[in-house]
Amino acid sequence: MTDDARWDHLLVDVGLATMRDDGAPYGAIGNAAIGWRDDRIVFAGPMADLPGAPHALAHHVASLPGTWVTPGLIDCHTHLVFGGDRAEEFELRLEGATYEEIARAGGGIVSSVRATRAAGEDELLRQSLPRAKALLADGVTTLEIKSGYGLEPEAERRMLRVARRLGEVLGVDVRTSFLGLHALPPEYAGRRDDYVALVCDIMLPSLADEELVDAVDAFCEGIGFTHAETQRLFDKATALGLPVKLHAEQLSDLGGAALVARYGGLSADHLEWTSPDAVRAMAAAGTVAVLLPGAYYALRDTRPPPVDAFREHGVAMAVATDLNPGTSPLLSLRLAMGMACTLFRLTPEEALRGATVNAARALGLTDRGTLAPGQRADLAVWNVRHLAELCYWIGGSLLRESWVAGERVVL
Ligand code: NIG
Ligand code: FE
Numbered sequence: 001m002t003d004d005a006r007w008d009h010l011l012v013d014v015g016l017a018t019m020r021d022d023g024a025p026y027g028a029i030g031n032a033a034i035g036w037r038d039d040r041i042v043f044a045g046p047m048a049d050l051p052g053a054p055h056a057l058a059h060h061v062a063s064l065p066g067t068w069v070t071p072g073l074i075d076c077h078t079h080l081v082f083g084g085d086r087a088e089e090f091e092l093r094l095e096g097a098t099y100e101e102i103a104r105a106g107g108g109i110v111s112s113v114r115a116t117r118a119a120g121e122d123e124l125l126r127q128s129l130p131r132a133k134a135l136l137a138d139g140v141t142t143l144e145i146k147s148g149y150g151l152e153p154e155a156e157r158r159m160l161r162v163a164r165r166l167g168e169v170l171g172v173d174v175r176t177s178f179l180g181l182h183a184l185p186p187e188y189a190g191r192r193d194d195y196v197a198l199v200c201d202i203m204l205p206s207l208a209d210e211e212l213v214d215a216v217d218a219f220c221e222g223i224g225f226t227h228a229e230t231q232r233l234f235d236k237a238t239a240l241g242l243p244v245k246l247h248a249e250q251l252s253d254l255g256g257a258a259l260v261a262r263y264g265g266l267s268a269d270h271l272e273w274t275s276p277d278a279v280r281a282m283a284a285a286g287t288v289a290v291l292l293p294g295a296y297y298a299l300r301d302t303r304p305p306p307v308d309a310f311r312e313h314g315v316a317m318a319v320a321t322d323l324n325p326g327t328s329p330l331l332s333l334r335l336a337m338g339m340a341c342t343l344f345r346l347t348p349e350e351a352l353r354g355a356t357v358n359a360a361r362a363l364g365l366t367d368r369g370t371l372a373p374g375q376r377a378d379l380a381v382w383n384v385r386h387l388a389e390l391c392y393w394i395g396g397s398l399l400r401e402s403w404v405a406g407e408r409v410v411l
Contacts, residue, residue: 013047014068019371026349034371034379041377068384070382075321078322079149086107099299109183121161124162129170133411136172138333139399145177172409178215179217214243214363216244220248220256223251230246244263245290245362257274291354295327298327322336334391376405379403382399
């Protein structure tokens with residue numbers, strides 16, 4: 001083999017959780033190797049199938065016995081760009097106030113809006129960077145970040161620019177979602193229609209024009225926006241060629257999951273109150289169910305999403321942190337996976353699918369989420385004996401190293 005034809009990196013003596021659908025749990029291959037060239041995987045299979053001696057195949061070879069390699073984790077639902085925090089609200093909830101009561105009294109999302117509006121772009125980046133780094137330190141290689149704490153054109157724009165800048169600073173892929181319909185800003189009290197019009201007709205087209213929007217999201221809820229308002233936004237997004245997703249049925253059933261399915265949406269997220277009919281609609285549309293156990297945990301929710309129905313109808317389930325200052329200050333996707341097992345009874349394999357291949361689907365990405373030739377070389381190498389350990393350990397640092405598009409992640 002000529003030098004030019006050699007792969008860049010080859011990891012040998014590892015276990016691979018390919019997450020391919022080949023019948024084996026986790027698509028697992030023991031005593032395996034994975035090699036890549038530039039940003040693409042060229043080999044992911046048993047050591048015995050390597051087409052030559054490792055050092056003849058690749059420039060850099062590492063033997064890592066006792067490790068498992070998974071696709072890099074994908075956090076498909078976060079609100080990690082925001083100003084300030086809501087620790088006081090946490091204390092109020094512990095004293096008995098509910099999330100909805102705090103929101104209706106002018107706290108909740110709106111208090112993060114105040115702090116976010118007050119922060120300049122660099123300050124917002126400074127505050128958000130450690131949160132993104134925490135996710136990466138626990139194996140994340142792609143993450144989604146929503147706007148929704150600006151709720152005015154300039155502040156929403158600033159949030160999305162910070163999301164993009166985080167990706168550049170950290171060398172990872174950040175997918176952005178525009179969440180202008182997150183809460184009604186106080187200055188629009190009594191003028192809901194004007195705010196919805198501002199979001200649909202001014203903010204969305206101009207932010208999309210600046211290529212700051214990969215998808216469009218909304219909070220369809222009693223303390224958020226109605227079915228009809230959400231529909232108006234989705235019509236606009238569809239006209240602009242942007243995919244949609246939705247915070248649906250977290251606190252009540254407003255029919256959001258069926259609505260986003262009707263638009264062929266990427267995902268419906270939360271879903272504690274989702275009805276059987278909506279599950280069927282999601283299955284027919286291929287809309288992913290994104291489970292957010294961090295919010296369920298922090299709000300002491302008692303009604304889990306209908307996981308059995310998702311399984312029965314073949315709805316793909318993803319798991320995400322929902323990292324946000326109010327309902328889910330959760331800085332580890334691996335911990336979200338563990339919570340999905342303990343609180344929602346996912347199997348550890350379902351949880352890992354939920355943070356890899358199904359999370360990629362929830363973002364409309366087909367080039368990552370499994371370990372296979374042709375896929376992006378996004379991988380996480382774990383110091384674990386058994387893959388269930390990824391969900392089993394609560395906290396701790398199991399990550400040995402991670403790679404994004406073939407490059408080693410340095411934090
Ligand atoms: O996904 N539900 C709406 N949005 C967030 C909460 C945001 C907040 O409270 O700041 C969520 O849970
Ligand atoms: Fe959320």
